Amino acid sequence: MKNVLILFAHPRHEASRVNQALLESVRDLPGVTIHDLYEKYPDFFIDVPAEKALLDQHDTIVWQHPFYWYSCPPLLKQWIDLVLEFGWAYGPGGHALQGKQCLNAITTGGSLAMYCAQGSNVYSVNDFLRPFEQTAAICGMEYLPPFAVMGTHKLEVNDLKREVALYAEAIQLLQQSPSIETDEGCAFLTDIPALKNKI
Ligand SMILES: Cc1cc2nc3c(=O)[nH]c(=O)nc-3n(C[C@H](O)[C@H](O)[C@H](O)COP(=O)(O)O)c2cc1C
Numbered sequence: 001m002k003n004v005l006i007l008f009a010h011p012r013h014e015a016s017r018v019n020q021a022l023l024e025s026v027r028d029l030p031g032v033t034i035h036d037l038y039e040k041y042p043d044f045f046i047d048v049p050a051e052k053a054l055l056d057q058h059d060t061i062v063w064q065h066p067f068y069w070y071s072c073p074p075l076l077k078q079w080i081d082l083v084l085e086f087g088w089a090y091g092p093g094g095h096a097l098q099g100k101q102c103l104n105a106i107t108t109g110g111s112l113a114m115y116c117a118q119g120s121n122v123y124s125v126n127d128f129l130r131p132f133e134q135t136a137a138i139c140g141m142e143y144l145p146p147f148a149v150m151g152t153h154k155l156e157v158n159d160l161k162r163e164v165a166l167y168a169e170a171i172q173l174l175q176q177s178p179s180i181e182t183d184e185g186c187a188f189l190t191d192i193p194a195l196k197n198k199i
Pocket residue numbers: 010015016017018019020065066067068069070071107108109110111152
């Protein structure tokens with residue numbers, strides 16, 4: 001079974017409805033570590049050796065965060081900038097993350113319909129996530145389609161419950177599957193056949 005590291009970044013965790021609920025659904029799963037970056041580093045001083053050691057111990061890395069201005073909150077960017085060092089994560093001799101899986105688990109205020117050429121955000125969330133995809137790629141990681149809960153402002157209680165249950169299913173699937181089959185049609189993790197039939 002794979003070990004999953006959830007790197008959670010939410011500047012206002014106490015005010016979170018969706019991310020908070022997603023986290024609770026996976027908190028007690030064996031082999032899952034939740035690492036709350038804003039709780040650990042309120043001053044933004046990231047302990048790089050400790051973060052590298054944590055990465056070493058896990059097979060799958062999840063960047064879980066609300067979508068803020070089409071990207072991640074700043075502490076996660078700081079984490080990426082400092083922890084994914086040249087010569088360790090990428091570049092000559094930089095093979096520490098080679099072969100690990102990586103994905104974003106995001107929540108967006110905007111609905112899916114807003115994230116397309118005809119919508120107000122013009123581009124898809126996959127387009128906005130390209131820097132994460134390429135960061136993972138250059139570190140030799142397998143970047144998987146994102147898990148996304150969209151339209152959070154209008155999400156009904158039952159829809160939230162369903163998303164939360166799906167997140168737990170998705171994380172367990174990542175733990176149990178040697179590989180995840182994706183193709184061009186998989187914009188989201190929940191598009192893979194093993195999860196699609198759970199929606
Ligand atoms: C500073 C800020 C920036 C945001 N930027 C975006 C954005 O670019 N796109 C979007 O769809 N929602 C955006 N939102 C809405 C959040 O993504 C949404 O409130 C959050 O995902 C809800 O999750 P939570 O209940 O865990 O806080 C933004 C919210 C804040 C506070």
